[in-house]
Amino acid sequence: MPDPQQVLTARVRDALAAAFGADYASADPLVRPSAFADFQSNAALPLARKLGRAPHDIANEIVSHLDVEDICVPPAVSGPGFVNFALRDEWIAAAVTGLLDDPRLGTPLAGAPQVVVVEYSSPNIAKEMHVGHLRTTIVGDAIARVTEFAGHHVMRDNHVGDWGTQFGMLIEYLFDVGEDSAEAQLLRTDPNTFYQGARARFDSDPDFADRSRDRVVKLQSRNDPATQLLWDELMELSRQYLRDTYALLRVTLTDDDIRGESFYNDMLGDVAGDLTDEGLAVLSDGALCVFPPGFTGRDGSPLPVIIRKRDGGYNYSTTDLATVRYRVDKINCDRAIYVVGSEQALHFRMIFAVARLAGWIPGSTSFEHAQIGMVQGPDGGRLRTREGGTVTLSSLLAEGIERARAILNEIETLEGEVRDAIAEDVGIGAIKYADLSTARDSAYIFDWDRMISFRGNTGPYLQYATTRIRSIFRKAGIDEAGAHGPVLVTAPAERELALALLGFGAVVTGVAETAEPHRLCGYVFEVASLFTAFYEQCPVLRAEDEATRTSRLALCAATLRVLTAGLGLLGVPIPDRM
Ligand code: ARG
Numbered sequence: 001m002p003d004p005q006q007v008l009t010a011r012v013r014d015a016l017a018a019a020f021g022a023d024y025a026s027a028d029p030l031v032r033p034s035a036f037a038d039f040q041s042n043a044a045l046p047l048a049r050k051l052g053r054a055p056h057d058i059a060n061e062i063v064s065h066l067d068v069e070d071i072c073v074p075p076a077v078s079g080p081g082f083v084n085f086a087l088r089d090e091w092i093a094a095a096v097t098g099l100l101d102d103p104r105l106g107t108p109l110a111g112a113p114q115v116v117v118v119e120y121s122s123p124n125i126a127k128e129m130h131v132g133h134l135r136t137t138i139v140g141d142a143i144a145r146v147t148e149f150a151g152h153h154v155m156r157d158n159h160v161g162d163w164g165t166q167f168g169m170l171i172e173y174l175f176d177v178g179e180d181s182a183e184a185q186l187l188r189t190d191p192n193t194f195y196q197g198a199r200a201r202f203d204s205d206p207d208f209a210d211r212s213r214d215r216v217v218k219l220q221s222r223n224d225p226a227t228q229l230l231w232d233e234l235m236e237l238s239r240q241y242l243r244d245t246y247a248l249l250r251v252t253l254t255d256d257d258i259r260g261e262s263f264y265n266d267m268l269g270d271v272a273g274d275l276t277d278e279g280l281a282v283l284s285d286g287a288l289c290v291f292p293p294g295f296t297g298r299d300g301s302p303l304p305v306i307i308r309k310r311d312g313g314y315n316y317s318t319t320d321l322a323t324v325r326y327r328v329d330k331i332n333c334d335r336a337i338y339v340v341g342s343e344q345a346l347h348f349r350m351i352f353a354v355a356r357l358a359g360w361i362p363g364s365t366s367f368e369h370a371q372i373g374m375v376q377g378p379d380g381g382r383l384r385t386r387e388g389g390t391v392t393l394s395s396l397l398a399e400g401i402e403r404a405r406a407i408l409n410e411i412e413t414l415e416g417e418v419r420d421a422i423a424e425d426v427g428i429g430a431i432k433y434a435d436l437s438t439a440r441d442s443a444y445i446f447d448w449d450r451m452i453s454f455r456g457n458t459g460p461y462l463q464y465a466t467t468r469i470r471s472i473f474r475k476a477g478i479d480e481a482g483a484h485g486p487v488l489v490t491a492p493a494e495r496e497l498a499l500a501l502l503g504f505g506a507v508v509t510g511v512a513e514t515a516e517p518h519r520l521c522g523y524v525f526e527v528a529s530l531f532t533a534f535y536e537q538c539p540v541l542r543a544e545d546e547a548t549r550t551s552r553l554a555l556c557a558a559t560l561r562v563l564t565a566g567l568g569l570l571g572v573p574i575p576d577r578m
Contacts, residue, residue: 004091
């Protein structure tokens with residue numbers, strides 16, 4: 001385990017046990033990176049309070065029991081009782097050399113692997129997949145990748161909106177235009193336009209509207225084969241749209257991950273029945289509702305979760321309650337992460353509250369809403385086209401690729417297909433990275449110039465950092481896979497870079513715990529920046545001697561691997577060259 005923070009944590013724990021007895025071995029050694037040394041332990045302060053002694057004495061006692069000779073220069077006590085650790089250069093050098101032979105780059109495998117449902121993307125079928133869904137798709141995919149890499153068993157779940165009254169209208173429209181019509185093909189390329197066509201006919205043609213209502217009844221009765229067939233057709237065309245979109249976005253969702261609202265339809269009656277039997281659901285104005293304690297409206301009145309509407313129809317909430325039960329009972333999940341827009345925060349708090357009241361979620365199982373903030377236009381409102389319309393996803397992605405191509409043309413003359421492929425990686429990478437690098441629950445303003453810039457914490461900057469390292473190896477005529485060091489740490493810039501590389505595992509583990517990919521973005525950006533400083537200060541191919549050259553090439557290789565792995569876990573594509 002090359003991560004110094006973890007190694008030191010273990011050593012301080014041993015010292016605590018040796019100094020104060022086994023009972024204290026479980027105390028958090030509070031080892032953190034520090035501005036005054038490489039790392040600092042703050043364990044003495046809470047312990048001093050507990051033992052009623054001076055923190056400084058406790059710190060000294062910890063130090064006298066510490067066995068870190070192989071890792072650090074002798075630790076010093078500072079301030080009221082901080083223990084400061086300065087790592088030995090040789091230890092850092094050996095640890096980074098070890099990283100080069102570790103395919104996990106120092107990331108521990110989860111000791112207790114969990115079954116984790118990661119629900120994300122979840123667009124509504126035949127409606128625009130807008131920039132909001134784009135962000136939940138991109139952030140959710142990164143969360144799934146990181147959680148999986150940390151050693152958990154991830155179940156991806158695409159909870160598409162494929163059910164409800166508007167499907168009567170959509171099916172009826174598909175029936176009218178014909179499955180093979182150009183209109184129907186819109187479902188594969190531009191579903192929103194299909195939806196708007198159906199909507200327009202519904203609003204202008206009363207006969208069509210009546211037929212649509214009949215169609216819903218047939219659909220929901222589930223015993224009209226012709227209706228079922230058309231619904232299947234609608235789903236197949238939509239799956240093709242999703243498949244193409246996910247492929248272009250390098251998102252790992254497949255058809256098998258789709259478990260839409262329709263899937264839970266037959267479980268809704270039981271949800272209503274069981275909640276009634278448990279005495280939790282009551283009739284209110286003809287609707288069946290649960291009023292979970294602690295949720296009140298602005299006027300102080302209790303807020304309902306509506307289980308069954310007055311007309312007998314079930315709700316979005318009912319489906320979500322059925323979904324919770326399915327995830328617990330059938331998937332046996334230990335953790336469920338819902339990557340959904342923050343505007344649904346209250347909905348999920350209420351759903352989880354009701355499910356816990358009903359005893360459907362075991363105490364040890366975690367249900368979390370990973371909130372996604374809004375992507376705004378320049379004026380802070382919705383993102384719009386110049387003409388004021390909604391921005392379609394396909395036009396947005398196409399524009400990103402086009403803008404990337406224009407910038408690439410300025411820096412390098414690449415030919416035809418190569419250039420197309422690189423422009424796609426850079427354009428898609430820029431959009432994805434912009435979604436990922438902002439804290440997921442914060443809104444941000446969509447800004448082409450900032451996201452496609454080669455400067456700052458952007459996708460193109462990081463992609464470029466990897467291609468620059470590759471070109472060092474190309475120039476040297478060496479395969480980076482053959483760079484094994486040994487790494488020597490002498491210059492300060494080497495030391496800082498090496499130390500940062502050793503932090504990869506801890507960052508990945510942290511992101512798996514918190515479902516916050518922006519922390520991984522911050523980390524790869526830091527590594528790339530430290531690499532730039534190193535490369536400016538430490539000649540690699542023209543190093544003063546062979547041993548230094550070998551060492552610096554190994555540092556380049558380790559940096560490349562950490563950046564590649566980090567961007568890979570974020571789902572940001574990496575072109576070979578730029
Ligand atoms: N389809 C919904 C929408 O577009 C998102 C679904 C979120 N997931 C859930 N389990 N309710 O707003």
